[in-house]
Amino acid sequence: MFVGERDPFTGHQTTGHEWNGIKELNTPVPRPVYFFLITMGVFALAWTLLMPSWPYGSGYFKGLLGVDQKQAVAKSIEEATTGRAHWMTRIEEEDLLQIQSDTDLMHIVREDGRTLFGDNCAACHGANAKGNKGYPNIAQAPMLWGDDPQTVLQTVTVGINGTDPNTRVSQMLAFGRDGMLTKDQVSQLAGFVVSLSDPTTVTDNNKEDMAKGKDLFATNCVACHGNDAKGIVESGAPNLTDNHWTYGGGRGDIYQTIYSGRQGHMPSWGKRLTPAQIKIITLYLLDLRKQAVGPVTGGAS
């Protein structure tokens, strides 16, 4: 330090710079700054030694603590799997009816199933499983492909019109758009289909149209929906005589369905979820159906 002038008021040295008689004080850096500077330096050095850090030619220094996030997550998942094992293995091994009759296990199914259903199924079928226009009410309506536990399990696994090779396939043809029926015929047919679940729509004025609609139904629809229009579970064709409608039960909706056809799509969950998770979802849903008996509210009806 070769600028040696001392300021008489503060006792500090000046830098020797002077502007119109005002001299710049050379106040020393406060001591805490030195403290933090050194501490941070030591910490940084220690941290790079403990954690994965410095790269070299063909790799990087893995750190003394051996921290590896990929291994950490694998370990915590393994722990979670072990923690669940006492009931998960039972769900994997026991058959659906057996699990249904076990109150303790069903308690767990309700808890875990709620989460699984909420994350995977609720987007389409709704959090209460009561569906939405285009997505069936699976809490209350009869299942299109059957509601026997093993059947539901199969439907969830392979999906409907999904990507699984064994997926369930069904399609409502576009009778109007593809020219199989004229617009008048579609309209007559729609009127008749409405009357199947609501006989009060038949009046003296539309008797003729209804009769025509009935004939059209016999020639075009019975193959899938059955002679009695009550649907055929094996082909996923819905019952048209009840009050459950996937795509709406108004005459306009039914006209639209007959005119341009329908082909719903349910993903093949077997590719995304484990067999045990699918079992839980199935059991959760069947349990929900037992509790949801009652008048249909909301949904697409």
Add this chain to the structure above:
Amino acid sequence: MFNFHYRLERNAIGFVIAIIVVASIGGFIEIAPLFTIDETVEKAPDMRVYTPLEVAGRNIYIREGCYACHSQMIRTLRDEVERYGPYSLAVESKYDHPMLWGSKRTGPDLARVGGKYSNDWMTAHLNNPRDVVPESNMPAYRWLLRNQLKTDDLGEHLAALRAVGVPYTDEMIANAPKDAIGQANPDTDLAAGVTERYGDKTDVSLFDGNQGAVTEMDAVVAYLQVLGHLTDAAHTTPQNEVE
């Protein structure tokens, strides 16, 4: 300690050299990790590129700011792996320029959303989320169904991506607009070219439910349906084994 600095300050050339040395330490620290990129990015021989329609959808995803509420990065945390599937690998965003990992989740992570919901659902949900999820707070993107997709410049988008390392062929670039239309119109002559150039796994569908005109909805749904499906690397690399 500061005596050295006093002296350095009074030597112009020395001071300039010292500044350059110190600044380049910062630069080196940022660049050095790239030397290990071969070890960081996994190998994925089955990795396929985005089709022109998916690139268009990705551009719309960026335009609409979807990344502000949706991440595309499943972190190495138990709850994320159990909910969304295997954690994201670096190789999965190899062809993402820029990457859309995001950091904020008002909505769920989308890294593996492809195939989780049907095209119909995606279309209905984007058009108005509350039509299918009453409690949703996502905005409605109704214009996607109304806006016709701009396809004529897709070849240039592909060429730009090739310039930064995505292996598009000349044929792919030349046919980009046609392939975009073909992917959204199955059962047409144009559709055959898409699977021929981009592989059999390419999803050729009526994404927005309508044959004919290709809308922005077609592009966005096609993009969302491919998320997590460019490569199977995350599913084939063992993740659940403790080494």
